[in-house]
Amino acid sequence: MDEKRLREVYEEQRRRAHEVIQADIRPIEVTRVTGVDVAYADPLAVACAVEMDIHSRRVLRVGHHVDHVEAEYIPGAFQLREGPPIIRVLRQFRPDGPVLIDANGILHPRRFGLACLVGVELGIQTIGVAKSLLLGTIRERAGDVAMVTEDDEVLGAALWPEGRGRPIYVSVGHGVSLETAIRVVRSSIWDGAVQPIREAHILSGDVLKHGLASQSETR
DNA sequence: GCGACAG
DNA sequence: ATCTTGTCGC
Numbered sequence: 634m635d636e637k638r639l640r641e642v643y644e645e646q647r648r649r650a651h652e653v654i655q656a657d658i659r660p661i662e663v664t665r666v667t668g669v670d671v672a673y674a675d676p677l678a679v680a681c682a683v684e685m686d687i688h689s690r691r692v693l694r695v696g697h698h699v700d701h702v703e704a705e706y707i708p709g710a711f712q713l714r715e716g717p718p719i720i721r722v723l724r725q726f727r728p729d730g731p732v733l734i735d736a737n738g739i740l741h742p743r744r745f746g747l748a749c750l751v752g753v754e755l756g757i758q759t760i761g762v763a764k765s766l767l768l769g770t771i772r773e774r775a776g777d778v779a780m781v782t783e784d785d786e787v788l789g790a791a792l793w794p795e796g797r798g799r800p801i802y803v804s805v806g807h808g809v810s811l812e813t814a815i816r817v818v819r820s821s822i823w824d825g826a827v828q829p830i831r832e833a834h835i836l837s838g839d840v841l842k843h844g845l846a847s848q849s850e851t852r
Numbered sequence: 853g854c855g856a857c858a859g
Numbered sequence: 860a861t862c863t864t865g866t867c868g869c
Contacts, residue, residue, distance in 0.1 A: 708857035
């Protein structure tokens with residue numbers, strides 16, 4: 634990707650960052666949470682959405698979308714690669730409740746990560762959950778959480794799942810406050826992982842490698 | 853200028 | 860992300 638195009642993408646991110654709502658646009662009761670992820674195999678990209686019931690810890694329904702890879706991975710412009718397939722699978726899935734995305738929300742150089750794009754584009758509540766820190770400073774830990782800031786601006790939070798040494802990074806995608814985002818992610822963690830995302834990850838890799846058939850005989 | 857850099 | 864089985868460690 635050329636520099637000119639990349640600069641345009643960055644400019645659009647700065648522009649659209651103003652569309653992000655960092656407050657609950659509708660109350661969340663944390664009963665149903667959807668996780669999404671994408672698996673790749675050269676020309677193919679398989680996006681999956683998995684809706685789970687937090688109380689019973691069971692999968693309620695799944696959806697997938699086979700797409701083609703549109704762009705290479707560029708830190709800070711991840712949305713060009715993973716945005717299209719995720720938006721397409723969610724458009725048909727029509728999630729009921731918050732959506733957890735394997736990426737950052739406003740914890741981003743231009744405050745508009747993949748989770749923000751998906752949320753703003755579809756008008757749904759999204760939360761970014763990253764496995765590694767893209768930027769920022771982790772402040773003082775209090776219990777299982779610590780704020781992540783950049784020049785005193787709170788961009789997200791580091792959250793330590795029980796029994797795991799390394800934290801995950803939570804940030805607002807769209808339509809939720811950081812507090813709500815943390816509450817939703819906490820409730821979605823068991824066995825040391827953010828389960829809705831973990832299920833979506835396993836399923837996407839499964840559909841990519843063995844096809845849709847493997848769905849029925851899993852979990 | 854040099855390194856870092858969501859998946 | 861992906862190439863890949865067993866294996867070292869808490």
